[in-house]
Amino acid sequence: MRIDIVSIFPEYLAPLRLSLLGKAVRDGVIDLGVHDLRAFTHDRHRTVDGTPYGGGAGMVMRPEPWGEALDSIMESGDSGVRPTLLVPTPAGRPFDQRLAHELAERPWLIFACGRYEGIDQRVIDEYAERAEVIPFSLGDYVLNGGEVAALAVTEAVGRLLPGVVGNPESLVEESHSDGLLEYPVYTKPPLWRGREVPAVLLGGDHGAITRWRTEQSMIRTARTRPDLLHPSQGLTVPGLEDAE
Numbered sequence: 660m661r662i663d664i665v666s667i668f669p670e671y672l673a674p675l676r677l678s679l680l681g682k683a684v685r686d687g688v689i690d691l692g693v694h695d696l697r698a699f700t701h702d703r704h705r706t707v708d709g710t711p712y713g714g715g716a717g718m719v720m721r722p723e724p725w726g727e728a729l730d731s732i733m734e735s736g737d738s739g740v741r742p743t744l745l746v747p748t749p750a751g752r753p754f755d756q757r758l759a760h761e762l763a764e765r766p767w768l769i770f771a772c773g774r775y776e777g778i779d780q781r782v783i784d785e786y787a788e789r790a791e792v793i794p795f796s797l798g799d800y801v802l803n804g805g806e807v808a809a810l811a812v813t814e815a816v817g818r819l820l821p822g823v824v825g826n827p828e829s830l831v832e833e834s835h836s837d838g839l840l841e842y843p844v845y846t847k848p849p850l851w852r853g854r855e856v857p858a859v860l861l862g863g864d865h866g867a868i869t870r871w872r873t874e875q876s877m878i879r880t881a882r883t884r885p886d887l888l889h890p891s892q893g894l895t896v897p898g899l900e901d902a903e
């Protein structure tokens with residue numbers, strides 16, 4: 660998978676060179692390109708923004724540098740491959756594990772990280788003809804720009820690619836992989852500050868352990884994210900009032 664990220668703060672994306680994703684980049688599983696939008700300006704001040712038409716507070720990112728940056732990136736790619744242009748924005752499709760899996764199937768992701776009040780809409784409209792454009796949101800809160808969202812989505816997608824995480828099994832039992840939140844986990848020591856590990860996990864009865872974990876996932880989901888439980892699932896959550 661090729662991933663290109665355009666930002667006025669390219670150093671914000673440095674964490675992508677660390678840990679598992681950094682290894683995936685070094686191993687060539689991910690072909691990562693980080694691009695400074697200001698490299699596509701031509702004035703002394705390297706201007707990337709302008710006052711908004713129609714008035715209002717803040718600044719809007721001008722279309723010209725974006726056009727030059729995205730043209731340059733797209734022209735450097737395989738003309739037979741249609742990229743997916745991801746635009747982090749509060750006005751976008753909520754990002755979730757389903758979208759992560761969808762994006763993990765794409766050959767080429769390009770992130771356009773906006774700042775200020777956002778990117779001139781004509782940029783989005785222009786590239787809708789040449790790419791699959793997906794404005795997306797990490798959540799209903801305000802960030803200063805799209806870089807944090809690009810980091811999060813790159814990690815969520817990158818870790819799904821073959822060869823990135825050591826044990827693919829670990830991708831199966833995770834929060835949201837089966838529509839439920841993951842169960843609580845424990846490791847040594849068996850007793851810590853007077854707190855014991857649930858006995859079922861020490862008993863070696865794998866059937867009982869699986870049942871306990873499923874029950875804990877449903878209880879945790881019902882408590883924390885009841886919106887993930889759909890009546891059609893027919894899930895009955897064990898008595899919440901006496902759950903451990």
Ligand SMILES: Nc1c(O)cccc1[N+](=O)[O-]
Nearest residue numbers: 748796797798801802808
């Ligand atoms: N929420 C937000 C923002 O305020 C600015 C850029 C991107 C996002 N987001 O992806 O959620």
